[in-house]
Amino acid sequence: MIEVRDLRVRYGTRVVADVPVLDVGEGECVAIVGESGSGKSTTLLSLLGLTPDAEISGQIRVCGLDVRTAPPRRLREIRGARAALVMQSPQAALSPATRLGVLMRRALRLHGREATEQIMSEAMEAVLLDPALLRRYPHEVSGGQAQRFAIALAIALGAEVILADEPTSALDVTVQAEVVGVLRRLRAERGLALLLVSHDLALVSTIADRVLVMKDGVVVESGAAAEVLAAPSHPYTRELLEALP
Amino acid sequence: MTAAETAAGGRLRRTLPRIPDRFAAFGAALIVIVVVASILAPWIAPYPDEPNPLELLRPPSAAHWFGTDQVGRDVLTRILYGGRTSLFIAVAVLAVSAVAGVTLGVVAGYAGGWVRDVIMRVTDVFLAFPALLLSLALAVVLQPSVNTVVLAIAATWWPWYTRLSASVAASIATRGYVDAARCLGVPAPLIILRHVLPNSLTPVLVQLSLDAGGVILTAAALSYLGLGAQEPTAEWGLMVQQGQTLFTTNWWVVTFPGLAILVTAFAFNVIGEGLRNALDPRSGGARQERAKPTSAGAAATMSTRVVK
Numbered sequence A: 001m002i003e004v005r006d007l008r009v010r011y012g013t014r015v016v017a018d019v020p021v022l023d024v025g026e027g028e029c030v031a032i033v034g035e036s037g038s039g040k041s042t043t044l045l046s047l048l049g050l051t052p053d054a055e056i057s058g059q060i061r062v063c064g065l066d067v068r069t070a071p072p073r074r075l076r077e078i079r080g081a082r083a084a085l086v087m088q089s090p091q092a093a094l095s096p097a098t099r100l101g102v103l104m105r106r107a108l109r110l111h112g113r114e115a116t117e118q119i120m121s122e123a124m125e126a127v128l129l130d131p132a133l134l135r136r137y138p139h140e141v142s143g144g145q146a147q148r149f150a151i152a153l154a155i156a157l158g159a160e161v162i163l164a165d166e167p168t169s170a171l172d173v174t175v176q177a178e179v180v181g182v183l184r185r186l187r188a189e190r191g192l193a194l195l196l197v198s199h200d201l202a203l204v205s206t207i208a209d210r211v212l213v214m215k216d217g218v219v220v221e222s223g224a225a226a227e228v229l230a231a232p233s234h235p236y237t238r239e240l241l242e243a244l245p
Numbered sequence B: 001m002t003a004a005e006t007a008a009g010g011r012l013r014r015t016l017p018r019i020p021d022r023f024a025a026f027g028a029a030l031i032v033i034v035v036v037a038s039i040l041a042p043w044i045a046p047y048p049d050e051p052n053p054l055e056l057l058r059p060p061s062a063a064h065w066f067g068t069d070q071v072g073r074d075v076l077t078r079i080l081y082g083g084r085t086s087l088f089i090a091v092a093v094l095a096v097s098a099v100a101g102v103t104l105g106v107v108a109g110y111a112g113g114w115v116r117d118v119i120m121r122v123t124d125v126f127l128a129f130p131a132l133l134l135s136l137a138l139a140v141v142l143q144p145s146v147n148t149v150v151l152a153i154a155a156t157w158w159p160w161y162t163r164l165s166a167s168v169a170a171s172i173a174t175r176g177y178v179d180a181a182r183c184l185g186v187p188a189p190l191i192i193l194r195h196v197l198p199n200s201l202t203p204v205l206v207q208l209s210l211d212a213g214g215v216i217l218t219a220a221a222l223s224y225l226g227l228g229a230q231e232p233t234a235e236w237g238l239m240v241q242q243g244q245t246l247f248t249t250n251w252w253v254v255t256f257p258g259l260a261i262l263v264t265a266f267a268f269n270v271i272g273e274g275l276r277n278a279l280d281p282r283s284g285g286a287r288q289e290r291a292k293p294t295s296a297g298a299a300a301t302m303s304t305r306v307v308k
Helices: A040-046 A072-078 A100-110 A117-126 A131-135 A143-156 A173-190 A201-207 A225-230 A235-242 B003-015 B019-039 B075-111 B113-128 B131-141 B146-172 B176-183 B188-224 B236-246 B252-279 B286-290 B296-307
Strands: A002-011 A014-024 A029-033 A055-062 A083-086 A161-165 A193-198 A210-215 A218-224
Touching: A002 A040, A014 A029, A014 A040, A014 A193, A014 A210, A014 A218, A029 A040, A029 A201, A040 A161, A040 A193, A083 A143, A083 B176, A100 A117, A100 A131, A100 A143, A117 A131, A117 A143, A143 A173, A161 A173, A173 A193, A173 A201, A193 A201, A201 A225, A210 A225, A210 A235, A218 A225, A218 A235, B019 B075, B019 B252, B075 B113, B075 B146, B075 B188, B075 B236, B075 B252, B113 B146, B131 B146, B131 B188, B146 B188, B176 B188, B188 B236, B188 B252, B236 B252
Parallel strands: A029 A193, A029 A210, A083 A161, A161 A193
Antiparallel strands: A002 A014, A002 A055, A210 A218
16 A cells, blocks of 8 residues: 655755655555654654655555656645545644535545435445534534544545554544544454554554654664554664653 | 513513624614615605706705705615615625625635635735725726726725635645545545635624625715716716715705615614624624533534634
């Protein structure tokens, strides 16, 4: 689903992300962890060509498409439809003047998909949301519902991979568990690949197969999540684990 | 006073509009009256809008409530017909200015970079001219008419909407939902149309209602200078201009059209102020008092209005 080799993201002379290898296969969950400003969100956005002011080198392939050389039209076809981004602030990511159903219908039509009530309802039910919420405006749903709607949108569009940028950090603990539960179930049932950016090691330990630890834009450690979190080899990873409450 | 009476009083206070809202409602009622009366002018006007040599300069009376003018036309009839012209000018100028100004503004605000620089520098050039002077120059070059007035005023009005909507759109363009739309592969023109434009409109709507009075006054000024509507078209500014020499001897000829301009401009301004208060909770208006969040939904509604 995602293949990255020698990725370097630069703003001017400053390198903000340096990732030698990053692979995410079908049904796999890979997490990028690190403190704020470590370059993990920039890495995620660069995979979909969403860092227009940055200078990018290396190879990025998402769903078979070479992101760096693809024309903008091809890139737009991939975004959302095959590789969906779930953002940190769920409600801020939804246009306040548009009902959820209208947002979903427009997204489906934009990508040439059928936009029937049944397809939209099934997507909502897949993330344990009442299809009646499609008639509501973003401010009329909770943060957890808005985040699950973002995932429902990816499901409706038939996304093969979800790139999630701190998907639970703006939510309270019980709602976090709901969102993680939905993501885990979708992985198992639909073989969705998941690239997760988070500073929450507790979350990562429950869902990720592999983990990359980033510090100051550089990957300092990577490997199977269970191994890295149980026996970290880099002092920075140990620091992160020791900081857990 | 019993507890029940106190509770009923509290409900009544919450139900009744507070002072700024009452002003806005009053302004809206005035505008409705002016618009309806203007539309119905051919049916409700007491006399035909034609000269009558037998009724020259009659003072206000039971037969002619607002008197007659120097060619014997009933002033009330002329005011009713003149409302059609003045309101048409206001609506046409604001429509042209808003469509042109907001379109350029949201494109400049969303695109940024050289696109914004080009649009905003052209806007600055238009803003650098004194508005009335530019309107006068255009009105002199073109043939005096109602359409000339619309064109001349719109030419000086649109840059304000461009400037306003560009700053709002630039802020909207950084919002999460615009990023989310990009992530979904939505092309830029659709993002502008579906996300930036609808969420930039609130301040523009407030500005439009505040500007309506100003447009009527500017149109009246152009007509007053002989550059706008021409006889026999009834237009409030033209009526004032034609009656000015009679002010000391036949005050009604100039006073009632002047009052019509004043009342309409005042009503539009009051509506604009009311809208601004209602849509901006930070302005300390009525809505802030009444919309004290009693639930998360109400709080969310308030924050959404601020975002818009």
